Amino acid sequence: MTKGKILVTGGAGYIGSHTVVELVEAGYEPIIVDNFSNSEESALEGIAALVGRNVPCYRVDCTDAAALREVFEKEPQIAGVIHFAAYKAVGESVAQPMKYYHNNIGSLVALLQIMEAFKVNNLVFSSSCTVYGIPEKLPVTEQTPVQKANSPYGNTKKICEEILVDLANSGSSVRSIALRYFNPIGAHPSAKIGELPLGVPNNLVPFITQTAAGIREQVTVFGDDYDTPDGTCVRDYIHVVDLAKAHVVAVDRLLQGQAESIEVYNVGTGQGNTVLEAIQAFEKSTGVKLNYKIGPRRAGDVPKIYADVTKATEVLGFKTTSTLEEAMKSAWDWQESLRESTKA
Ligand code: NAD
């Protein structure tokens, strides 16, 4: 007996794959839907190695309503859905906004229509701290005003949250929990799954690990003249396994019928760290010296943001357990395992 079948869109991706593992460990039966636009089938092998069996996966594009509907037909009694599937590259979204509006909004709309038709009433949605823009007061709570997004990607998250609110206000039986992730980093401690950035990474941690591995020459720290303790930007870096566990407690809450029609939670550690602190944590936990230099600011960067996690702690009973150093070490172990697998 399982606690229920959970459809995980984008389940082969970075956060999705870690969540699938945590769902199995918590007694759920995940079913993956992914079109592998930003992931590889090897993620499924990593998941299988960790959970001791193959997790069913449908190669389906969530914007293809007919194909998605077929998944719901083939998988009766889906108890809930976690919707990760989306594009996430901020810069690309500026250059190709329609690609982002089509995929990120189109997939949510198709999914919600099918969920209503099949009376699947529980949804966890991947939102982002990007909805807070450049906040006036720190830490940000769920009451901190959502701002005009500074990229089409960020706007898709804002619009998707609005869609969930409108649906809730319509009296729909679908209940949603939107999790606003801060900065997910690291990998499963087994190094069997992790982040697979295609091409040159945009994010700090994969850039650090690829530089340490000799794939990139040098990390550029984007600006050291911000109003922060050492002048570099502040972020709330959360270990991806901790983040994955937040989805399990959100699903628990929905399935136990405790959630309101729409709920929003910040998911971070509650702690802010600068870029230089992140680099120090990497060097200390791995013993590897990083080649980095200070460069100019990156356009559009938020100077500092970190979460107030009181609501997730009190309502969901969610608490992170991993340190920044543990997260950095796991990111490095994953990078090393990729090097091993390309040697083989
Ligand atoms: P990811 O790219 O690793 O995973 C997304 C997965 O969805 C990929 O496997 C991709 O192939 C799949 N996918 C994309 N469009 C699809 C579609 N139309 N149909 C089916 N599958 C599709 O990204 P991630 O880092 O795991 O992010 C997961 C979610 O969390 C996204 O919604 C992202 O916007 C959100 N998020 C990520 C971060 C972050 O920093 N990683 C922060 C905040 C929010």
Ligand code: WQD
């Ligand atoms: C982290 C810090 C950079 C690279 C992005 C998205 C956001 C959200 C999370 C999804 C910043 C600095 C980075 C480098 C650096 N994603 N940095 N040198 O900017 O917080 O947010 O991912 O919703 O929407 O915008 O993450 O990893 O790019 O940067 O100094 O080579 O590292 O300036 O302070 P960011 P990031």
